[in-house]
Amino acid sequence: MTDVRPATDELSLRAAQLIAAGRALDARGLVPATSGNLSARLSDGRFAVTASGPHKGRLTADDVLAVDGEGRSADGRRASAETGLHLQLYRRLPDVHAVLHPHAPAATVLSRLSGDRVVLEGYELLKALPGIETHDVEVVVPVFDNDQEIPRLAARVEAWMDDHGPPLGYLIRSHGLYTWGANVEAALRHVEAFEFLFECELRLRGVDRP
Amino acid sequence: MTDVRPATDELSLRAAQLIAAGRALDARGLVPATSGNLSARLSDGRFAVTASGPHKGRLTADDVLAVDGEGRSADGRRASAETGLHLQLYRRLPDVHAVLHPHAPAATVLSRLSGDRVVLEGYELLKALPGIETHDVEVVVPVFDNDQEIPRLAARVEAWMDDHGPPLGYLIRSHGLYTWGANVEAALRHVEAFEFLFECELRLRGVDRP
Amino acid sequence: MTDVRPATDELSLRAAQLIAAGRALDARGLVPATSGNLSARLSDGRFAVTASGPHKGRLTADDVLAVDGEGRSADGRRASAETGLHLQLYRRLPDVHAVLHPHAPAATVLSRLSGDRVVLEGYELLKALPGIETHDVEVVVPVFDNDQEIPRLAARVEAWMDDHGPPLGYLIRSHGLYTWGANVEAALRHVEAFEFLFECELRLRGVDRP
Amino acid sequence: MTDVRPATDELSLRAAQLIAAGRALDARGLVPATSGNLSARLSDGRFAVTASGPHKGRLTADDVLAVDGEGRSADGRRASAETGLHLQLYRRLPDVHAVLHPHAPAATVLSRLSGDRVVLEGYELLKALPGIETHDVEVVVPVFDNDQEIPRLAARVEAWMDDHGPPLGYLIRSHGLYTWGANVEAALRHVEAFEFLFECELRLRGVDRP
Numbered sequence: 001m002t003d004v005r006p007a008t009d010e011l012s013l014r015a016a017q018l019i020a021a022g023r024a025l026d027a028r029g030l031v032p033a034t035s036g037n038l039s040a041r042l043s044d045g046r047f048a049v050t051a052s053g054p055h056k057g058r059l060t061a062d063d064v065l066a067v068d069g070e071g072r073s074a075d076g077r078r079a080s081a082e083t084g085l086h087l088q089l090y091r092r093l094p095d096v097h098a099v100l101h102p103h104a105p106a107a108t109v110l111s112r113l114s115g116d117r118v119v120l121e122g123y124e125l126l127k128a129l130p131g132i133e134t135h136d137v138e139v140v141v142p143v144f145d146n147d148q149e150i151p152r153l154a155a156r157v158e159a160w161m162d163d164h165g166p167p168l169g170y171l172i173r174s175h176g177l178y179t180w181g182a183n184v185e186a187a188l189r190h191v192e193a194f195e196f197l198f199e200c201e202l203r204l205r206g207v208d209r210p
Numbered sequence: 211m212t213d214v215r216p217a218t219d220e221l222s223l224r225a226a227q228l229i230a231a232g233r234a235l236d237a238r239g240l241v242p243a244t245s246g247n248l249s250a251r252l253s254d255g256r257f258a259v260t261a262s263g264p265h266k267g268r269l270t271a272d273d274v275l276a277v278d279g280e281g282r283s284a285d286g287r288r289a290s291a292e293t294g295l296h297l298q299l300y301r302r303l304p305d306v307h308a309v310l311h312p313h314a315p316a317a318t319v320l321s322r323l324s325g326d327r328v329v330l331e332g333y334e335l336l337k338a339l340p341g342i343e344t345h346d347v348e349v350v351v352p353v354f355d356n357d358q359e360i361p362r363l364a365a366r367v368e369a370w371m372d373d374h375g376p377p378l379g380y381l382i383r384s385h386g387l388y389t390w391g392a393n394v395e396a397a398l399r400h401v402e403a404f405e406f407l408f409e410c411e412l413r414l415r416g417v418d419r420p
Numbered sequence: 421m422t423d424v425r426p427a428t429d430e431l432s433l434r435a436a437q438l439i440a441a442g443r444a445l446d447a448r449g450l451v452p453a454t455s456g457n458l459s460a461r462l463s464d465g466r467f468a469v470t471a472s473g474p475h476k477g478r479l480t481a482d483d484v485l486a487v488d489g490e491g492r493s494a495d496g497r498r499a500s501a502e503t504g505l506h507l508q509l510y511r512r513l514p515d516v517h518a519v520l521h522p523h524a525p526a527a528t529v530l531s532r533l534s535g536d537r538v539v540l541e542g543y544e545l546l547k548a549l550p551g552i553e554t555h556d557v558e559v560v561v562p563v564f565d566n567d568q569e570i571p572r573l574a575a576r577v578e579a580w581m582d583d584h585g586p587p588l589g590y591l592i593r594s595h596g597l598y599t600w601g602a603n604v605e606a607a608l609r610h611v612e613a614f615e616f617l618f619e620c621e622l623r624l625r626g627v628d629r630p
Numbered sequence: 631m632t633d634v635r636p637a638t639d640e641l642s643l644r645a646a647q648l649i650a651a652g653r654a655l656d657a658r659g660l661v662p663a664t665s666g667n668l669s670a671r672l673s674d675g676r677f678a679v680t681a682s683g684p685h686k687g688r689l690t691a692d693d694v695l696a697v698d699g700e701g702r703s704a705d706g707r708r709a710s711a712e713t714g715l716h717l718q719l720y721r722r723l724p725d726v727h728a729v730l731h732p733h734a735p736a737a738t739v740l741s742r743l744s745g746d747r748v749v750l751e752g753y754e755l756l757k758a759l760p761g762i763e764t765h766d767v768e769v770v771v772p773v774f775d776n777d778q779e780i781p782r783l784a785a786r787v788e789a790w791m792d793d794h795g796p797p798l799g800y801l802i803r804s805h806g807l808y809t810w811g812a813n814v815e816a817a818l819r820h821v822e823a824f825e826f827l828f829e830c831e832l833r834l835r836g837v838d839r840p
Contacts, residue, residue: 032403112410112414124665136776148344242613242615356555358554416623452823457663531651568765594752626833
């Protein structure tokens with residue numbers, strides 16, 4: 001029983017952090033309608049993931065499920081359809097403890113205007129991303145075509161990482177950003193940084209043409 | 211008397227939901243000045259509709275009227291001039307229990323730039339709309355020319371539905387969106403989805419020209 | 421003494437309304453830095469006007485002065501430098517009891533892109549303006565060149581009204597909107613309507629070019 | 631001991647002002663992720679500066695350090711990496727008691743589109759800046775290339791001031807605005823004014839091309 005109690009408490013704590021992150025994202029208009037999904041790694045090998053359906057700006061503890069490494073919840077409730085994308089990241093990147101997927105207009109539009117990558121360069125705010133110490137750098141954000149077959153999409157992400165190493169975030173076309181971090185707060189910081197950078201890129205493209 | 215009491219209570223409940231929806235729309239700038247109107251179906255065949263005049267972000271229970279199927283309130287007060295558009299939807303679509311009409315810049319501008327329809331395709335967020343299971347779809351949003359003769363405008367909407375079946379929402383040119391759902395919460399979700407998509411479309415048109 | 425007390429109470433009431441209006445404008449980003457000024461007519465022939473200097477989103481009762489028809493306060497404090505523009509409106513238009521001057525990016529930019537007028541046509545939201553019963557109308561908003569000589573600028577506004585009759589609002593180039601109403605709430609409604617329409621116009625110009 | 635107490639109290643007061651300023655900036659989206667830094671001059675020759683790392687919209691008193699004229703804190707904690715830019719301003723401009731560096735999309739994008747300066751002219755809101763009495767003026771905002779070597783960047787700012795006298799604010803390319811004032815409130819007012827003006831300039835460039 002003592003095995004179970006800490007995990008339960010940890011789930012409550014992570015759920016509270018994901019609920020707060022959802023509210024913060026909603027206040028910036030980043031999780032319209034039922035979009036977005038949020039997760040955190042639990043120390044017992046399971047993951048806290050938002051359920052499919054509820055508005056991510058108004059989550060309750062009941063809307064955060066514990067799932068195993070295959071995305072199954074103990075009580076049979078259905079986690080977000082995109083849980084497989086979260087699990088690919090947790091499997092591949094052991095230092096990642098939180099994954100956030102918001103749904104912003106700038107990211108969505110930019111992903112439609114781009115080929116297989118968005119390159120961010122020269123921005124001071126790139127230094128808010130982990131491991132970036134100077135603005136004088138190119139950060140590549142891969143853009144994957146959207147796919148309702150989540151295992152196939154997760155495999156494409158995995159293959160890209162095999163070829164290029166892990167990025168700091170990726171875009172799914174017409175869909176939005178995935179980014180992550182060592183904890184929920186760090187992942188939320190990376191969301192703020194990427195969404196700022198996508199907004200800048202999109203505004204640049206609206207005025208900077210010949 | 212027991213016939214009347216439940217209906218009265220239901221009106222209070224629906225009014226509270228419409229008041230909350232108005233506040234949520236206002237927080238996103240979607241009901242400027244006196245614009246917008248909101249309604250819900252009552253189980254006794256009547257409808258709760260916002261009155262003409264008040265700001266939709268600051269409604270009180272007095273601002274929500276019960277009207278019959280002809281748009282007449284028992285006490286002679288005047289419901290929104292556009293009540294006829296709500297009633298056409300309730301008559302035609304028995305599963306619809308709430309109709310929302312916000313007034314956003316993006317929807318207004320996009321409707322002026324478009325012909326008789328806006329086609330939304332490829333967006334993941336389309337899946338927030340009822341019956342849409344994949345991004346790989348075209349959702350047609352008809353655009354009707356504005357008309358101060360509401361019965362004539364309602365008849366044009368009806369005729370379009372005769373030809374094409376019911377859409378998931380429609381635009382009135384230079385005026386804004388009508389959308390609906392099985393309850394107020396669902397209708398509000400559809401507003402958030404459509405306004406996000408219109409914002410994306412409009413931003414795409416600002417940068418994506420040859 | 422009974423002459424004075426009601427007027428004092430009326431000043432407190434109008435000040436409270438102007439303070440609330442300032443907060444509402446600030447929440448929408450319409451009174452940045454020290455910009456904007458707000459006023460209301462008092463029944464004793466004086467006017468409540470915001471002082472020069474304070475942030476209009478954080479006004480206190482002390483920041484609202486009572487001035488006479490020449491813009492002089494009894495206690496020698498300095499009302500907004502643009503008080504003369506408010507007084508021209510109150511003299512000319514006896515039914516106007518409140519004047520608001522916000523300071524929005526869209527109005528500022530649009531006034532720089534326009535000649536001596538902005539013409540708004542076809543928008544349903546025009547019906548939020550007094551006397552407008554249909555979208556099928558042209559509303560002319562005159563644009564006056566900015567001038568630090570307020571009496572000269574007020575005279576140009578007066579002359580325009582001699583030629584064309586009173587508009588529903590006017591723009592000062594690179595400066596912003598003046599609009600008014602039968603009370604503070606009505607004037608605020610007109611601000612919301614005009615700023616929405618200017619935002620739409622500006623967005624149209626960003627995409628609608630050949 | 632009486633020497634120390636007043637300084638400690640002053641630090642608490644300035645920290646509270648900087649915390650409030652950070653919240654105000656965050657509410658407008660001007661300090662995303664870990665960006666931005668804020669400072670105030672203390673009467674004992676030291677400076678209150680935000681620490682490196684925390685989100686500037688959620689600062690606590692612990693996140694504001696007292697540093698000496700070389701940027702060293704007594705307890706060895708690390709002030710913002712850009713403290714050297716704040717100190718250059720305090721050394722050069724004895725009447726400056728607060729310096730704010732926000733991080734807005736419009737400033738970032740505009741700095742990438744501009745050469746070595748942005749010229750703001752004709753805006754009424756320029757009068758919110760100190761010493762500006764008319765809209766009929768050109769305000770030059772120098773744009774410096776970004777540099778991770780803060781002493782070198784500070785020297786370039788110093789050299790520009792040697793040649794042109796102090797500006798009212800400056801931009802670092804792809805990075806954002808520095809501005810300042812006689813106290814935190816004044817500096818915040820200048821941030822609001824500049825960010826409004828940059829937003830106007832950027833929107834003008836999106837529509838005003840031949």
